[in-house]
Amino acid sequence: MKKTKSGLVFCKVCDAVYYKKSWHRNLRHYKNLKENLAVKFSLCPACAMIKNRQFEGEIIIKNIPIKIKSDLINLAKTFAARAYQRDPMDRLIAIKENEEGLRITTTENQLAVKLAKKIKETFKKVEMKISYSPAPSDVVYVKLVFSH
Ligand SMILES: [Zn+2]
Incomplete structure (x- = not known):
């Protein structure tokens, strides 16, 4: 599966959020919400795969x-x-x-x-x-x- 870039990325389809180098189910365990992080919206690799029928x-x-x-x-x-x-x-x-x-x-x-x-x-x-x-x-x- 493809690796995604750094920063905070929200999947547009599911609840998955990317931080600290991997995808998580949600932000519940994310401790540094006060940080000024770049936020992006994208498809997580699983949703991208499903969308592309792969x-x-x-x-x-x-x-x-x-x-x-x-x-x-x-x-x-x-x-x-x-x-x-x-x-x-x-x-x-x-x-x-x-x-x-x-x-x-x-x-x-x-x-x-x-x-x-x-x-x-x-x-x-x-x-x-x-x-x-x-x-x-x-x-x-x-x-x-x-x-x-
Ligand atoms: Zn997703």
Whole structure:
């Protein structure tokens, strides 16, 4: 993900604020509000990625047993919500259903890898294949196939 310049930057779309070299969920923990800082409005990297219809992580899940499908979707949402609490740039972009299963996209490649591992660990009987796209791109594609 691209690094942003110094100063205070508010995202125009979400609540994220950039200060002290990284993006935060909001200004709650910002201690130096009296400082005369340059303020800018821009898109945070996660919102920019979503706007440009890009993603850094993709998980394709196939052959999902019907009885666990909603649990799986809930797990993905909860996992991503927790990741977002830690880092507002870690986001679930979408969970889409198709005839073959689910496609989950995220703004961070490591979030997709961690979520895929969590799914495998939780539901067992899942085969996982991870492939990274060639540099300079850092997109990761994860395939999960349930065997049952
Ligand atoms: Zn944003």
